[in-house]
Amino acid sequence: WASTHISALPQEVMVRLFRYLGPEDLCRCSQVCHTWAELVKTGSLWRHLYPVRWARGDYYRGPPGEPDQDPDAEDWVQNLQEEGRAYQEWDEDADMDESEEACEDSLAISAVRKEKKLLNGMIQNLLPAVGSSVRTLSLAYSAAISSKMVRQILSLCPNLIHLDLTQTDVTDSAFESWAEMAVCRTLEHLDLSGCEKITDYTLQSLSLGLGDLTTPRFSKNNPECKNKLLKTPPSAIKLLDKHSGYPLGRARTALVFKWRPGGRSMSCSPVWVLDPVELADIEDAADWSRREGVAGHSEGRGGILGVQAGGKSCCCRRSGRRSFRTDIGSTYLQQLYGTLGEMQCGHSACCGSDTALRTLKGAQCEPQAIGGSTEFWTKCPSEGESRTDQTGACRALRFLSLSGCYQITDMGLRCLSKGGGLPLLEHLNLSGCLFITEVGLHELVSVCPSLNDEHFYYCDNINGPHADRASGCQNLQCGFRVCCRSGE
Numbered sequence: 272w273a274s275t276h277i278s279a280l281p282q283e284v285m286v287r288l289f290r291y292l293g294p295e296d297l298c299r300c301s302q303v304c305h306t307w308a309e310l311v312k313t314g315s316l317w318r319h320l321y322p323v324r325w326a327r328g329d330y331y332r333g334p335p336g337e338p339d340q341d342p343d344a345e346d347w348v349q350n351l352q353e354e355g356r357a358y359q360e361w362d363e364d365a366d367m368d369e370s371e372e373a374c375e376d377s378l379a380i381s382a383v384r385k386e387k388k389l390l391n392g393m394i395q396n397l398l399p400a401v402g403s404s405v406r407t408l409s410l411a412y413s414a415a416i417s418s419k420m421v422r423q424i425l426s427l428c429p430n431l432i433h434l435d436l437t438q439t440d441v442t443d444s445a446f447e448s449w450a451e452m453a454v455c456r457t458l459e460h461l462d463l464s465g466c467e468k469i470t471d472y473t474l475q476s477l478s479l480g481l482g483d484l485t486t487p488r489f490s491k492n493n494p495e496c497k498n499k500l501l502k503t504p505p506s507a508i509k510l511l512d513k514h515s516g517y518p519l520g521r522a523r524t525a526l527v528f529k530w531r532p533g534g535r536s537m538s539c540s541p542v543w544v545l546d547p548v549e550l551a552d553i554e555d556a557a558d559w560s561r562r563e564g565v566a567g568h569s570e571g572r573g574g575i576l577g578v579q580a581g582g583k584s585c586c587c588r589r590s591g592r593r594s595f596r597t598d599i600g601s602t603y604l605q606q607l608y609g610t611l612g613e614m615q616c617g618h619s620a621c622c623g624s625d626t627a628l629r630t631l632k633g634a635q636c637e638p639q640a641i642g643g644s645t646e647f648w649t650k651c652p653s654e655g656e657s658r659t660d661q662t663g664a665c666r667a668l669r670f671l672s673l674s675g676c677y678q679i680t681d682m683g684l685r686c687l688s689k690g691g692g693l694p695l696l697e698h699l700n701l702s703g704c705l706f707i708t709e710v711g712l713h714e715l716v717s718v719c720p721s722l723n724d725e726h727f728y729y730c731d732n733i734n735g736p737h738a739d740r741a742s743g744c745q746n747l748q749c750g751f752r753v754c755c756r757s758g759e
């Protein structure tokens with residue numbers, strides 16, 4: 272019997288084995304040798320990131336919302352909030368206090384410091400290699416995350432689908448890359464609950480990043496597109512190594528693409544999709560091919576995440592709506608619009624804007640036009656299109672929570688209404704947004720045809736759209752999120 276060393280196993284097999292490991296073990300593996308350090312940086316191993324949980328010894332790395340996988344919500348949130356408070360009050364230069372209370376505080380502080388170290392390690396070592404493969408990022412209740420870190424992470428992860436920044440201290444500057452690089456085209460779930468510092472600028476950046484559905488690009492009647500129409504689907508596609516000419520990874524056998532009419536999130540543009548397993552293999556193979564020839568290096572003692580591997584509500588009740596506004600709102604609005612350079616209220620009805628209330632008829636992506644058809648469109652950028660337009664707008668957002676973001680105004684809602692609105696949005700939480708009005712809400716809702724009233728929340732004092740069916744304000748008894756009726 273000839274013995275075979277583990278290093279003789281093909282890369283594909285090694286990555287298959289690595290898929291059974293959690294982030295802690297992957298971190299350890301990355302410290303074994305140069306080859307493993309490179310293999311661990313394979314994109315498919317890092318689809319879902321939960322650095323806040325990982326820093327506290329919970330190494331879950333599956334998709335978000337899996338049953339039985341969420342930590343006990345109430346205790347978990349309370350612990351994180353206490354840790355955050357202790358960290359913010361922590362004075363690095365203060366004298367040592369050895370009381371029991373101080374001891375608890377020091378445990379809380381060390382948890383947040385570990386989290387910060389992990390986040391920095393991720394930004395410096397991991398995301399530059401795997402960022403484009405990341406689909407989920409949860410930073411909810413993080414006391415260590417800063418706007419700068421979020422900005423870096425978002426620019427490194429252009430294909431995010433799920434982003435949770437609940438109750439963090441981020442500001443508008445965190446989202447600059449969305450507008451500049453158009454990096455949130457794929458975003459479906461955005462939770463900014465309790466991010467009190469964000470304003471309309473964030474919604475403006477978000478809307479720009481999501482793209483513009485009103486730009487005609489996939490129109491069947493567009494003559495530029497006609498000659499790119501494919502009558503039959505490709506039955507097999509092989510990815511070849513550009514040096515050797517041999518097929519990459521498992522593409523040695525022909526891969527049959529499967530047609531999903533009006534596919535999942537990208538229903539606006541017809542796409543050919545591979546079986547996810549096959550796709551992961553191809554992505555991995557392409558990844559390795561790209562790195563070929565680049566001298567790998569083992570990570571330092573900190574591993575790829577920059578830390579040593581080891582160790583380990585709200586209410587919802589409906590109440591009578593009252594017409595109730597204060598003057599604080601109008602003063603604030605004037606200041607904000609002055610800053611935005613638009614001394615207008617933001618309502619299309621009042622401003623005489625040519626973008627009056629719109630419906631989805633404006634959207635030109637024609638999802639129904641190709642349903643069940645045997646014709647297939649290829650991407651057809653028209654002349655002079657910017658990089659932004661060529662990436663294809665989907666405005667795939669399904670979940671948006673701005674609960675407690677009290678600085679949001681109608682101007683921000685109006686930004687979201689532009690570019691074709693949010694055709695897939697089902698869940699919208701605007702609880703605690705004190706400065707929005709029924710006009711802004713009506714304008715937004717008119718371009719959100721998929722909105723589910725049960726998942727539509729806004730201040731009880733606004734007599735807005737679907738008032739008798741919407742779920743009202745969620746922050747009435749919340750205690751830590753803004754609500755105009757706190758303390759009643």
Ligand code: FES
Pocket residue numbers: 702703704705729730731732744745746747753754755756
């Ligand atoms: Fe007005 Fe909660 S009822 S914000």
